[in-house]
Amino acid sequence: MGTREPGEVFGPRMTLFADVLSVGLATALMSLPLVTIPASLSTACAVLRGAGEGQPATAGRYFALLRRRLRAGDLAAGVVALAGALLFAADLALAGAGLPGAPVFAVVAAGIGAAALLVGLRACARPESLTDWTAALRTAARDAVQDVGGSALVLLAVATAVLCGWMLPPLAFLAPGPLALALTAVHIRRGVISEN
Template sequence: MAATRTDRRAVRAAVRADRSGSGPVLEERAPSRFPGAAAKFALFGEVLLVGLLVVLVGVLVVTLPIALAAGIRHLARYIAAEDSRLGLFWRDVRAGIAGGSVVGLIAAVIAVVLAIDIDLARSGFLPGGGVIEAVGWTGLAVLTVGLLIAAGAWDPRTGWRAAVRSVPATVRSDLRGLAFYVAAVALVVILTWMLPPLLPAALGCAVLAVVAVPERRR
């Protein structure tokens, strides 16, 4: 009986290793495109971890771009079953925090200006307040989606300037993918508005979306 239980545990362990890619395969088959995503619960845990890291690094607001970029690169490595040590995440943070903070500062200033316009439009002091408010909300949406796309395009070798400049080309080449980016931003806003403690999970899901959207076309 004890031997039977031991054999069953060994079989279950072999199945888990086969599915996760951490051990030998049980049968010959083509390699998975995303071996790190085979273990769904482990992927969910990694998404939550990335969300927490993004909140931790991006707590100063101006550091949010590099927090997102480092999180995206970390999760992409994890899904590809590459080296995904947390040390590499912090290496990306150090490599891009200077330029990322400049991008974050500019984005924060624009967001504050748009928020003031929305507040003034709602106050009734400005003629055409409804139009101004709509423009303000649209501007915030464009800013947020653009920031998410730029974070996904950032690479330590090319820097933030190239990442920001690539945003229009990315949008033009994949208009359908733009809808997914908008949905990711909307998810973060809605979940955080409903329950603020869900912010790390929402940000982790947004990071996963940035990793997945370009890959879907392949």
């Protein structure tokens, strides 16, 4: 793993890093319609998961896999995710309007939003998300509760991606790649812990 192939300039680890960035850029582009975010992120996780099995982790493989899998269920998952995000934003806006009990409501809404985001992201990392979002969400919810360390890692990865995008906006277009890599690593970590 640590040796370079003939003609390879940087070595396999740097190649994987470049592949993660190209998959991240492809994911960002395909997420622009917003309703394709879950399918785009799920596909990125599948491509990066395949890298561990010797398959290429390239933008070309990403687009080929996404083209084959975009279906009504993927778009429905995107609509549900977008509706949830809009409802969450509206709830926080109402809490900020100074209604009675707003601080408590804001904390509860933030907790529910974080839990929903956590389960949604962990579902994107599951292989079942390629064919069955319901099964992926069910298993991801169980994993989120049973694997508290993995859940903390996912939330930390999201916070890092948001912080990088906030500090340097052009990085926001590359953030989905490292985020997908983190989600995939947490999923693989969960499998390794379950086997031991």
